Amino acid sequence: MKNDYQPPRTNMTSQVILGLLVIGMGLLFLLDNLDILDMHRAFSFWPMVFIVVGTVKLCDTATPGGRLVGGILVGIGVLLTLDRMDIIEFSWRAVWPLALIGLGAVMLVKAARGRRLLAGSSKDGIADDVIDSTAIMGGFERRVTSQAFRGGEITAVMGGCSLDMRGCAIQPLDEAVINVFTFWGGITIKCPPDWTVVLQGTPIMGGFEDKTMAPPDGSKRLVIRGYAIMGGVEVRN
Known part of the structure; x- marks a missing residue:
């Protein structure tokens, strides 16, 4: 795809x-x-x-x-x-x-957007290929199993987001991009061991941390972009 x-x-x-x-x-x-x-x-x-x-x-x-x-x-x-x-x-x-x-x-905006995605998706679950997760003054945990993951956006404001993508797949020689934004919060992303993680974020009194192991090849890339303002973003296997 x-x-x-x-x-x-x-x-x-x-x-x-x-x-x-x-x-x-x-x-x-x-x-x-x-x-x-x-x-x-x-x-x-x-x-x-x-x-x-x-x-x-x-x-x-x-x-x-x-x-x-x-x-x-x-x-x-x-x-x-x-x-x-x-x-x-x-x-x-x-x-x-x-x-x-x-x-x-x-929540209303996401519900309306979710209905539109569901109406336009096919049996292979295109709606899960692009994520859009938000946590405000609370916690959000989600597991994604898309076999053609393309990226998305994660926002955490005075809260935390945890995304488990260990069951996901990126097409060979392809690249998925996740745009992150955290303010007084934290974001944790778990990815498969065969993905190459590239951090391109900007920490402001916060931090980006890559705890993944180096894959055997770089055919599948996950790029993390965005901002960590007085918060943290962690990527691990």
Whole structure:
């Protein structure tokens, strides 16, 4: 089967945003050391982190669920920032109900998308060839047994995702790409021993770890792309 799935490539816009964030933090500390700026006041705008992380997710996703998660993070960051600026009254007590509403919206989007995939799939289970898993403030475990795996997207926000693909297969001389995004969470991927794993992720106060054994040949490649922000991504056999 030809791999016509086109995963989202690492977006230059998201890299620019992260680069500007690091430069901005460095400038803030420099101005504090020069007694030009009081960092205590600067740190009062820490909710901007949610806006930056949400924007990175929006720039690096190709699924409706991913865009919804990015929008939720941006929305929470905007509301908390406006509260810090005394423009509106908003507290963490309101964040949890909004997060639950967002989680329900993600479930509805995935349910609708799942019905469309099921309607368009054949007996060989094409719907499992491309994955789309999301965990928000909770855990998600899934086993995939597709014999023509093509890749997909995994998102973990304040939660964990575990994907068992040891029963999967990639067509010889083919490549599957999984786009990952974790923020205050973790992602674990188990793959067959004959797959070559290539990590192309960007860790930010987090990490990517490859615990797989080297296969006898490189005819089957699994490429892991994306971001681990204050979280971790682990791939093992």
